[in-house]
Amino acid sequence: MNYFPDEVIEQIFESVTSQKDRNAVSLVCKSWYKIERFSRERVFIGNCYAISPERVIERFPGLKSLTLKGKPHFADFNLVPHEWGGFLQPWIEALADGRVGLEELRLKRMIVSDESLELLSRSFPNFKSLVLVSCEGFTTDGLAAIAANCRLLKELDLQENDIDDHRGHWLSCFPESSTSLVSLNFACLKGEINLPALERLVGRSPNLKVLRLNRAVPPDTLQKVLARAPQLVDLGTGSYVLDPDSDTYNKLQATVVKCKSIKSLSGFLEVGPRCLPSIYPILENLTSLNLSYAPGVHGSELIELIRQCVKLQRLWILDCIGDKGLGVVASTCKELQELRVFPSDPFAAGHAFVTEEGLVAISAGCPKLHSLLYFCQQMTNAALITVAKNCPNFIRFRLCILDPTKPDAVTMRPLDEGFGAIVQACKNIRRLSLSGLLTDRVFLYIGMYAEQLEMLSIAFAGDSDNGMLYVLNGCKKLRKLEIRDSPFGNEALLKDVGKYETMRSLWMSSCEVTLGGCKALAKQMPTLNVEIINESDQVEIGVDDEQRVEKMYLYRTLVGKRRDTPEFVWTL
């Protein structure tokens, strides 16, 4: 029963923007469901196989922005064969057929073809924004279609995609009349770029705020581009190799000084010696710095750079910064909220790496830290306990010890207590990745304390089924669980099959679950797709129930078995 007319409720719903809240609102009553669905503009589909495009369009005819995710997370690390699935084509076809007024499409780990991009570019006259993260299957020809046909394009953001570069003229495909660009990121492209076309494009895009170049863009073009876009807020450089005594260097330096608005800096895929001082003028305003693809920035040059970044909130860096370098970060970047330290070339001359010391220093110096991804050589329980005390506000805590079963480096004990301290202190922790030597105990702690945990990544950990059971029992908000190389088997898998309906997905590879176990699960839970990925040349799969399953991926779905499975994927 409504106390207000529908229009009023609709107005109220307009301020309800988060997906979660909208979903909750739609469950209140039929009337609210109806009002909500007609007013919904943004839809997030965390697993593209959980629902069909037709049903999405039917329920949300006003759809303008769609986010889709395809392959499971471990696909990033080559654990999922490329053709597993996550095809964009059926979605584009359905959206086009349904005459949806699509304006924004955000994809992650999907297979995108040039054909799909072409269809996309022709089917939605108001299309404004395309964001592709970790996708594959397309070439610069597809980009050319987007550039040419999407008259109102504001955003083309390509992050870490595997794109076949046909040495595009794709940049020249932006028509001369196109002046609407706000964000352009092609850093992941490997090939050459039409440099004059780039300069002209930037020149006629007064609203351009984000520009991330690829390696093929040399410093003199960078200078020309910056000169035409001093209003940039986010810059990713291409190649930064130049002679510090040259004219180009001086020009670049003078141009950089004028770019007062740059808050986010990345790139430096190649750096020449003594070139970095040219960017010093903008460092003090930076809130985000990504040098994780810049192995050429190291040692004292790197330290000198960091010392000036006093306002930094987000830092992505390589582990060649070393513990000492992290100490400098800790004393300089008091506003730091997110830190990612990636592993670098272990054989580079003078290679440093990070240990628990660096992390402790960061936790002591940066109390606002809430997101961490840390690849390190070693860790200790004592360090983790200290970190937990210093930073109780972690939302994301991902630790990766390069030797995945390494114990506490000092006491040689498992790291159970350390991670236990983290989950106990950090009441809001939503995402956790474990590594190091770990027994069932750590899972007991996680089950007991990690009440808000939504995503857990486990590798080479645990002793028995109890480990997995503690987690499934205890973490009520768990949505994604991914496990590899751990001794969890059928007993854990089958104990509480209803749990999986409350989750988005479960991945288990190189564990102890058998074919029989998976079959039993699939039989009991028809609302789950239980997929077995079998890449071996073994002839007789599916005959022996005692056989261990190498890779299993299960997810809840409203639309049953998918019809595009390749031959090595078997849905039970």
Next chain:
Amino acid sequence: MTLFFFLNLKFLSHVIFFFKSRSRLKSCWSIYHSEAKTKSKAKAPKMSPEVKQQSPAGLNYDETKLTLGLPGSGSKRGFSETVDLSLGSSSSSSSGARVECCDQGCVDDGGVTTHKAPAAKAQVVGWPPVRVSRKKLMKSCKYVKVAVDGAPYLRKVDLEMYNSYQQLLGALEDMFSFLTIRNCLNESKLMDPANGVEYVPTYEDRDGDWMLVGDVPWKMFVETCKRLRLMKSSEAIGLAPSTPPRCRSTN
């Protein structure tokens, strides 16, 4: 006396640790896998899973028990089993992929066989969990120019592709087809059988000095080598050792 005992325990803990983590990636220990494995699951011994009570010095002798178990026997999968050894096409059964030596100078004794294809380094699939685009950064790549006296143009080799001097020579033999390897006692040389000209492999190091290839441990060589030159023996006065009387060919 107690100090001595403690030192011994510490030493023992290192030894135990060595046995416990036999095949970890990028560890400090150089180890062989005794058989070339395409699927590494079945044969590696499993570690005893239970963490039993600790002795006062923090050692756990139970952990070090290596128990051989059949596949699917239910005990914990050790890290070693996930090591995926993918050798080059001409893999021979007697030498497996080698895990890197540590910087502290484990001496590489130069490989067991002459692999034509460079042997891939032992890798755990999908570990460390970094995206492919980042893995390329991690994968080191050390291309150096190779000049051969008398050849009209230079070539480039990626030193990171090889684990030993023998493998490098094999690659050079492939690259410059007129060369063959001759093994004399413990020395390998390259020569042109057509005219009997012998070539001495030399390299320029970081200080700009020309050195004879083979003196320093392989890893150190990779780090310091800036380029290679196969010098005609006749010119390598003062660098090349005197030719011993008998030489046998490897091929």
